[in-house]
Structures are given as C-alpha cells and as structure tokens.
Amino acid sequence: MLNTIKSFNFKSWKFLLSVATVALWIYCYSANMDITNSVVASGMRFGMPLALASMVGIMCERSGVINIGIEGTMLLSGFTGFYVASYSKNIVIGLVIAILTGVLTSFVHAMMTIKWGMDQIIAGTIINILASGLTSFLYREGSTVPNTWPIFDIPVLSKIPLLGASLFSQLGPIQLFGMFLIPAIWVMMNKTRWGLRTRSVGENPGAADTAGINVIRMRMTNVMIGGAIGGLVGGFICLELVGSFSKDFTAGTGFTALALMIFGRWNPLGAFAAAILFGLAQALATQLQIFGVNNVPNQFITILPYVFTILVLAFSAGKVRPPAAAGKPYEKEQS
Amino acid sequence: MDTTLLRIENLSKTFATVKANDNISLEVNKGEVVALLGENGAGKSTLVKSVFGLVKPDSGTITIKGEVIEAGDTAAAIRHGIGMVHQHFQLVPVMSVAENIILGDEPHKGAFISYAEARESVKELSDKFGLDIDPDAIVEDLPVGLQQRVEILKALRKNVDLLILDEPTAVLTPQEIEELLQVIRNLSSQGVGIIFITHKLREVLAVADRIVVLRNGKSVGTATPKESTESSLAQLMIGREVIFRLDKKEAKPGAVVLEIDDLYVKDDRKLMSVNGLSLSLHAGEILGVAGVEGNGQRELVEALTGMRPTVKGSFSILGEVAIGKNPHAIHTMGVSHVPEDREKDGLIATLSIDENLVLNQYKNPPFAKGWIRNIAAVNSYAAKMIEKFDVRTPSGKYPINSLSGGNKQKVVIAREMSQDSKIIIASQPTRGIDIGSIEFIHNQLLASRDSGVAVLLVSAELDEILSISDRIAVMYGGKIVAILDPHDVDRTQIGRLMAGATQ
Incomplete structure (x- = not known):
C-alpha cells in the first residue's frame, strides 16, 4: 500500500488534471448547485450523441475502414426515424427504422469500400452528399412525433452526492443505453475473440487472412454494426434529444466525432471521455450565453468548444497512431 | 502404407x-x-x-x-x-x-x-x-x-x-x-x-x-x-553455367576518399549504436563490412549518407568534412548510395521504371531545361540503362512495382552507378535477389572499383563479402573490431569475430 503511494507520480499531468477537475467541480457546487447540475447534465446530453457517433468511427477504423460518412448515416436515419414515427404514431417503430436505415447506409458504404475497393474518403463523401440532398428534398414542415420516452433515474447511482443528480438522473432510454453500450464495446474490442480479430484485420489484414480469418466478412460486419450505432444516434437526436427533424441537423457532429475518436486514440472509453469533455465545454458555452457576458460577442462563445477541440487535437496529435491498415482496401496478394 | x-x-x-x-x-x-x-x-x-x-x-x-x-x-x-x-x-x-x-x-x-x-x-x-x-x-x-x-x-x-x-x-x-x-x-x-x-x-x-x-x-x-x-x-x-569465381583483377588502391573518425550514432530507440568507429576507405578498393545484423551497420550507412544525425566524431569525403550535411549535399559530393531497403529508401513504388532511373538527376540537363522536364530524353536514357543493366521488362513505362526484386535492385544499381561518383556505399545490395542478378551486380561493383571508385560494401552475406572484397572490416558492437585480408582468412575466424570474440 505504502509502495503504491510512493510509486505514484504525483507530478504526472493526469493526476494534476484530475485533482483540478474535482476541485473545480466542488467549487462550482458550493457556488451554485442547481446551475452546476444542469451544466453537467446538459454536458452529458450534448456529449452522448458525439460519443456514440465516435463509436461508429471506432468500429469502422479498428477494422480498417475509414468512415467519414457518419454524418450522412445519422442524417438519413434521423430522417427516416422521425417521419416513420410521425406517420405511424409510434416512436419505437421510428427508432427501429432509424437503426435499420443506419445499417442499410453503412451496407452501401461497405460494398463500395470493402467489396469494390473504392476510395474510402470518396465513398464517405458520397454518403454525406446523398444524405444531405435527399433529406432536404423530401423534408416536409410541420410533422411532430406523437409521444415522448419515459425518463429514468438509475437506482442507487442517482443518489450519489455531487455526481448522482447530474449524471444518473432523468435519463432517456437511448442515453441510458449509450452508457452501457460504450463500455461494452471496449470490452468486446479488448477482451474477446471478435475484438482481437477486428483489430488484426485493421492492423494487418494479410496476417488475419493467413490465420484463416475472413477479412471481408469481418470488415463488413463491423462497418454495419457501426451503421446500426450511427442509426441509433440519428434516432436519438431526432426522437429523444431534440424531438424533431430539421434540415442538416447533424451540423458537423459526425466529423467532430471523428476528431474525438482520434483524441481518444481509437479507444471507446477515451473517445467517450473526450466527447463528454466536449459536451461540457458546449454546455458551459451555452450557460455563458444565458448569463450574457456583455462585452464578448455571442459567436466567440459558441466557437469555444471547437477551439477547445482544435487545441486538444493539436497537442495530442503527435503521439497518436491509427490502425495501420485503416483506409486501405484489402485484396488478396496476387504475386 | x-x-x-x-x-x-x-x-x-x-x-x-x-x-x-x-x-x-x-x-x-x-x-x-x-x-x-x-x-x-x-x-x-x-x-x-x-x-x-x-x-x-x-x-x-x-x-x-x-x-x-x-x-x-x-x-x-x-x-x-x-x-x-x-x-x-x-x-x-x-x-x-x-x-x-x-x-x-x-x-x-x-x-x-x-x-x-x-x-x-x-x-x-x-x-x-x-x-x-x-x-x-x-x-x-x-x-x-x-x-x-x-x-x-x-x-x-x-x-x-x-x-x-x-x-x-x-x-x-x-x-x-x-x-x-x-x-x-x-x-x-x-x-x-x-x-x-x-x-x-x-x-x-x-x-x-x-x-x-x-x-x-x-x-x-x-x-x-x-x-x-x-x-x-x-x-x-x-539454364546456363554460372561462374562462381568472379573474374577479379588485383585492386589498385589509391588515396583515402572517405575518412571516418571516432563516429558515434544513435539508433531509432535512442541507444548508441555506432560506438566510436574509425575507418578509412581508399579509391579503387572494395571494403567489405562484415557483421551480424544489428551491430550498427544500418546506422553507420545512414549517417554516412546524411540520413541520420550523428552524435559525436566526424567523417570527411574527399578531404571535406561532411558531418551534418543532408543526403542531397552528400550525394553531390560524389557519394552514391544503394540502400538496404530498396522498397523504402531506394525506389518510388508508384513511379515508372524510367522515372526511377533518373530520380537523382531529373532536374539536370538533358533531363530538364529550367523548369521544364524533357521526357523524351528521360525515356531514351532509361531505355539505354535498361538494356545495359539487363532489367527484364517489356518497357520502361511500367511501374517499378511490376518488376521482381532482382530487377528492382538492378534499377537502383543502374541509377546509382551511372553517375560520376567517387564513392559507392552499397548496403545489402544482393539481399533477396536471384543468383543471375547477384552475379551481375557483383561484376558491376568490381567494374566500378577497377575504374577507381571506392566501394563500401555492407553485407550480412559472408560469402558475398569474401568473394568480392579487397579488405574486410568486421563490425561488432558498433565498432570495427578487425581489418582482415580476404586471402588469408577463413569463415570460422570471421564468424568468431562477428560473434564478439577477440582475436
């Protein structure tokens, strides 16, 4: 025990950062509990779709496919999910349709990139342009979703002082699901056979192939699971978070998610932490706008989270290493 | 059964x-x-x-x-x-x-x-x-x-x-x-x-x-x-007879063209890999550096060709101190380099054979006039090189990747030897290539030597070192531990030195 304490590096930046975070939190609480709770809670709400969207990126890139079509996937699924819910008067059917749309969109992406070896950036761009054009064209004003989701407090956890009220209370089902899905992806990626194979396919598909692993199938499956998550996020935003569909509602979320994925080093938990941090920055910016910091124009406050992302990426980018085969279509060597 | x-x-x-x-x-x-x-x-x-x-x-x-x-x-x-x-x-x-x-x-x-x-x-x-x-x-x-x-x-x-x-x-x-x-x-x-x-x-x-x-x-x-x-x-x-004994004339070593003095170089892991190495290379000789891989040969070659910074010591080329110079500057001082990893450092995979052949002189006349390249000159020059160096390809327009390993290496050799250089640093020049090509490359190295060029041959193939070197330097632990005459050594003696035994 004493050795553990002795060997712990109190000067490490991680330690200092956590101390600073806790201190800041406690300070904020003592200053104004309600506002702090609402900032943290809305930080989680902003952060969750980003975190889930970056899971799409992780699923694809760890298996060797760069997917910049997350944006389009979410847009299309949000669209179908919302209008199906609106016409069928059932948000559960809407969510299912959103997820199926995500799977279908990513299937198209997977066929283009994995089966036909198309450039992955172009394939993603096609998805994005298609989604934006199609949803704007078919968009009809005035639809609403019939009902809302039940809201949960997680038993026990929501009673934790300081954290409980903001993190574990008043959660919608999708947000709740996300909190379980992300650790589950981490476990699958790092502890299971499926994860080892996925990573091997993303690092050196040749090695996986010679070990008898079907590279194409592995990649297709992963990209489509990613698509399902993308559809879930689209549905989450349109059916739970916002409750409506607006043109191009994603507004760069998919790309921000990719940045957060890199910041989190392709690690689900890392990306989740990055997304929550980003969400908090956004919540804080919103709060500042409400208080109206008089002599600073609003626009400057709105860009804060993005500036923050750029800074973080700039400082951490040097050390990151993406999966070695990400972006490279796999073809059996013919020599 | x-x-x-x-x-x-x-x-x-x-x-x-x-x-x-x-x-x-x-x-x-x-x-x-x-x-x-x-x-x-x-x-x-x-x-x-x-x-x-x-x-x-x-x-x-x-x-x-x-x-x-x-x-x-x-x-x-x-x-x-x-x-x-x-x-x-x-x-x-x-x-x-x-x-x-x-x-x-x-x-x-x-x-x-x-x-x-x-x-x-x-x-x-x-x-x-x-x-x-x-x-x-x-x-x-x-x-x-x-x-x-x-x-x-x-x-x-x-x-x-x-x-x-x-x-x-x-x-x-x-x-x-x-x-x-x-x-x-x-x-x-x-x-x-x-x-x-x-x-x-x-x-x-x-x-x-x-x-x-x-x-x-x-x-x-x-x-x-x-x-x-x-x-x-x-x-x-x-499908034809191979002469294992190369037709090798007596070397006529001349003045020192490369002088290495107490050189220290670190490897990728930041460990000292070349450890106070001194060596001189004469015009008109092939100096073979024998050694088990990982004893600093790669770092030595990279330092001498300007691809890796040095820590201490110096080396001079034709009497001029060359420490801290970049690869291009060293190249223009008259050093040709046949790199160990031809795929990574020797060729540009997606360019054609023609273009790979002029990588070191594409901007000089007749291959370029000011800003404008003269493709016709490149092609006709390349066609000559392909014939002279026996590169097996239907045409120089094909990407370099369409060639086999031996033919790729011939392209590197053709490029590096056709210029007017004083020193050739060849690192594992025959690794992974076939006997016919090996024989050809060895003859090219010997021909260069006979025309007065100094050759530093770094190789893990003991047979190669023994058959074409005029002097053999055994490298161990980042130092030259012995300089031997290939006429009166045997494989076991060199093997022992390569493994770190003292003489």
Whole structure:
C-alpha cells in the first residue's frame, strides 16, 4: 500500500488534471448547485450523441475502414426515424427504422469500400452528399412525433452526492443505453475473440487472412454494426434529444466525432471521455450565453468548444497512431 | 502404407500474360524436406501459395493425405494441416507474441479470450520445439529472427503435417540461419513434411532430402543433395553455367576518399549504436563490412549518407568534412548510395521504371531545361540503362512495382552507378535477389572499383563479402573490431569475430 503511494507520480499531468477537475467541480457546487447540475447534465446530453457517433468511427477504423460518412448515416436515419414515427404514431417503430436505415447506409458504404475497393474518403463523401440532398428534398414542415420516452433515474447511482443528480438522473432510454453500450464495446474490442480479430484485420489484414480469418466478412460486419450505432444516434437526436427533424441537423457532429475518436486514440472509453469533455465545454458555452457576458460577442462563445477541440487535437496529435491498415482496401496478394 | 503427404498434379496458373506455373507436379512425403529452388520469378511462391489457398490455380489438383483440397481456400488448407511461414512476415506488429500466435484459433471461455491459456499454450509449444520466446513481448519490439520464430510457432500450433517456408533465411543472420536449419531437421524428424523455398544453394545442400528446381514456371529437374553440387544446381536454376569465381583483377588502391573518425550514432530507440568507429576507405578498393545484423551497420550507412544525425566524431569525403550535411549535399559530393531497403529508401513504388532511373538527376540537363522536364530524353536514357543493366521488362513505362526484386535492385544499381561518383556505399545490395542478378551486380561493383571508385560494401552475406572484397572490416558492437585480408582468412575466424570474440 505504502509502495503504491510512493510509486505514484504525483507530478504526472493526469493526476494534476484530475485533482483540478474535482476541485473545480466542488467549487462550482458550493457556488451554485442547481446551475452546476444542469451544466453537467446538459454536458452529458450534448456529449452522448458525439460519443456514440465516435463509436461508429471506432468500429469502422479498428477494422480498417475509414468512415467519414457518419454524418450522412445519422442524417438519413434521423430522417427516416422521425417521419416513420410521425406517420405511424409510434416512436419505437421510428427508432427501429432509424437503426435499420443506419445499417442499410453503412451496407452501401461497405460494398463500395470493402467489396469494390473504392476510395474510402470518396465513398464517405458520397454518403454525406446523398444524405444531405435527399433529406432536404423530401423534408416536409410541420410533422411532430406523437409521444415522448419515459425518463429514468438509475437506482442507487442517482443518489450519489455531487455526481448522482447530474449524471444518473432523468435519463432517456437511448442515453441510458449509450452508457452501457460504450463500455461494452471496449470490452468486446479488448477482451474477446471478435475484438482481437477486428483489430488484426485493421492492423494487418494479410496476417488475419493467413490465420484463416475472413477479412471481408469481418470488415463488413463491423462497418454495419457501426451503421446500426450511427442509426441509433440519428434516432436519438431526432426522437429523444431534440424531438424533431430539421434540415442538416447533424451540423458537423459526425466529423467532430471523428476528431474525438482520434483524441481518444481509437479507444471507446477515451473517445467517450473526450466527447463528454466536449459536451461540457458546449454546455458551459451555452450557460455563458444565458448569463450574457456583455462585452464578448455571442459567436466567440459558441466557437469555444471547437477551439477547445482544435487545441486538444493539436497537442495530442503527435503521439497518436491509427490502425495501420485503416483506409486501405484489402485484396488478396496476387504475386 | 502410403507415405505421400502432398501431391500436386498438373498445376497451372497464369497472371495476366505471364505463366507463373506451367503444369507443375510435385510430391512431398511425411518427414521429408523438399527444397524448392529457383530464380526470382520462377514461380516458387505462386506454387506454394496455391497449396496454401492464397492463390487459386487455373487448373490442376492438390491432394493432401489422399484428400483433394479446395482451391483458393486458406481455411481449408489450414484444416488439412498445412502451415505456411511467409517471406514477408504476416504478423500484427502492435500485438503481443501470444496474441499473434493464437489469432484465428483463440482459446476462449464464451466470447472472451483466455489469456492465461494462450500464454500456457505458447510456453508449451516453445518448450516442445526448443523455440524460446516471451509470450508477452510486443512483436514490433523483437528482432527479425525472433519475429520469424513467432511465425513458425504460429504455424506449429495448428498441428501441421506440412510446413511451407517461403524464403525463411533471406532476412536472417548466419547464426540465426544455423538455428533455423536445426529447427527444420527437428521438425522433419517428428514427421512433418517441409517445403523450403530458397535460392541459397548452401542451405539447400545442408538440409534438403530432395531438391526440385523451377525455371520460368516449369519444373526443370529433381535432384538429391548427394548427387548435386552448387554449380550443377545453379546451372539447372538459370539454364546456363554460372561462374562462381568472379573474374577479379588485383585492386589498385589509391588515396583515402572517405575518412571516418571516432563516429558515434544513435539508433531509432535512442541507444548508441555506432560506438566510436574509425575507418578509412581508399579509391579503387572494395571494403567489405562484415557483421551480424544489428551491430550498427544500418546506422553507420545512414549517417554516412546524411540520413541520420550523428552524435559525436566526424567523417570527411574527399578531404571535406561532411558531418551534418543532408543526403542531397552528400550525394553531390560524389557519394552514391544503394540502400538496404530498396522498397523504402531506394525506389518510388508508384513511379515508372524510367522515372526511377533518373530520380537523382531529373532536374539536370538533358533531363530538364529550367523548369521544364524533357521526357523524351528521360525515356531514351532509361531505355539505354535498361538494356545495359539487363532489367527484364517489356518497357520502361511500367511501374517499378511490376518488376521482381532482382530487377528492382538492378534499377537502383543502374541509377546509382551511372553517375560520376567517387564513392559507392552499397548496403545489402544482393539481399533477396536471384543468383543471375547477384552475379551481375557483383561484376558491376568490381567494374566500378577497377575504374577507381571506392566501394563500401555492407553485407550480412559472408560469402558475398569474401568473394568480392579487397579488405574486410568486421563490425561488432558498433565498432570495427578487425581489418582482415580476404586471402588469408577463413569463415570460422570471421564468424568468431562477428560473434564478439577477440582475436
């Protein structure tokens, strides 16, 4: 025990950062509990779709496919999910349709990139342009979703002082699901056979192939699971978070998610932490706008989270290493 | 009882217009070591890849233990007990040894991998076959010899009956080769049939039970080591006689052109790799640097060619201090460089053969006039070079990647030797290329020497060093430990020095 304490590096930046975070939190609480709770809670709400969207990126890139079509996937699924819910008067059917749309969109992406070896950036761009054009064209004003989701407090956890009220209370089902899905992806990626194979396919598909692993199938499956998550996020935003569909509602979320994925080093938990941090920055910016910091124009406050992302990426980018085969279509060597 | 393990019948495979395999038949018995011998591009790799299901043959059947195996299906090949160690390792560098070995057939409890079991099974295998390795080491941190060990263990874990080794010795040091040959003997005594691809005749004679020679996609002969000599095999391989003794005139060493004084260089891991090395190279001589790989040769060459910063000491080229100069500046001082890794440092994979031939002078006349390149001049020059250096290609317009290893190296040699340089630094110039090309490159190096150029030849091939050097410098631990005269040394003496023994 004493050795553990002795060997712990109190000067490490991680330690200092956590101390600073806790201190800041406690300070904020003592200053104004309600506002702090609402900032943290809305930080989680902003952060969750980003975190889930970056899971799409992780699923694809760890298996060797760069997917910049997350944006389009979410847009299309949000669209179908919302209008199906609106016409069928059932948000559960809407969510299912959103997820199926995500799977279908990513299937198209997977066929283009994995089966036909198309450039992955172009394939993603096609998805994005298609989604934006199609949803704007078919968009009809005035639809609403019939009902809302039940809201949960997680038993026990929501009673934790300081954290409980903001993190574990008043959660919608999708947000709740996300909190379980992300650790589950981490476990699958790092502890299971499926994860080892996925990573091997993303690092050196040749090695996986010679070990008898079907590279194409592995990649297709992963990209489509990613698509399902993308559809879930689209549905989450349109059916739970916002409750409506607006043109191009994603507004760069998919790309921000990719940045957060890199910041989190392709690690689900890392990306989740990055997304929550980003969400908090956004919540804080919103709060500042409400208080109206008089002599600073609003626009400057709105860009804060993005500036923050750029800074973080700039400082951490040097050390990151993406999966070695990400972006490279796999073809059996013919020599 | 039928002891035939593998039977290949009338196998053919054509890529585009090239007949890689033309009606080949071959048998391997249990516990037999069959060496597949042939020049680069003779079709050895295609043949074994067909057996392993990585290539789907156009026609012919492959039978193992009496059962026909499905063509082009790796999983089926593995199921039938075929294992393969690839020339280019098929490992995941960021994963551990154990993870690499279990990949594809992981010990598990439900969906979860049982790492304890994985470690145990790696330990068991390495004990059984005497291949010691740390299951938790990360593969990219291991030296090449150990990485190959991981490859072999990977194959052995699948209880192979037939193990295919695709040029396993190309990247190994002499000691590692010896160990590998021992492993092969071990395996065959345990009943494993082995197909061993190589173009090194010494190894074939040392370990094979039977030798099958391929040329231009056809099987041209079978022999046993007893009834063969290096020259009879080489003749089968190439289809003409090979003169192993090079026509070598007496060297006429001149003034010192490269002087290295107490040089210190660090490697990629920031460890001191060249440790106070001093050496002088004279005009008109070939100085061979012998040594086990990883004793600072790579770092030395990279420092001398300006690709790697030095820590301490200095070196001068033609009397001018060259420390801290960039590769281009050193190049213009009259140094040509044949890099160790031709794919990475010697060629630009996606450019044509023509363009690769003028990489060092594309902006000089006649290849360019001011800002404008003269493509016609490049093409006609390249055509001449392709002929002079015997690069086997229908046209220089093809991408460099369409060439075999030996022909790629000829392009590098053609480019580096055709300019008016005073020093040629050649690092592993014949690694992984066929005998015909090796002979050609050696003659080119000797011709340069005779015209008064100084050649620094760094090679892990002791035979190469012994056959063409005028002086031999043995490198160990980042220093030159001895300078020897090739006329009165023998292999064992150099071998001992390379291993760190003092004289």
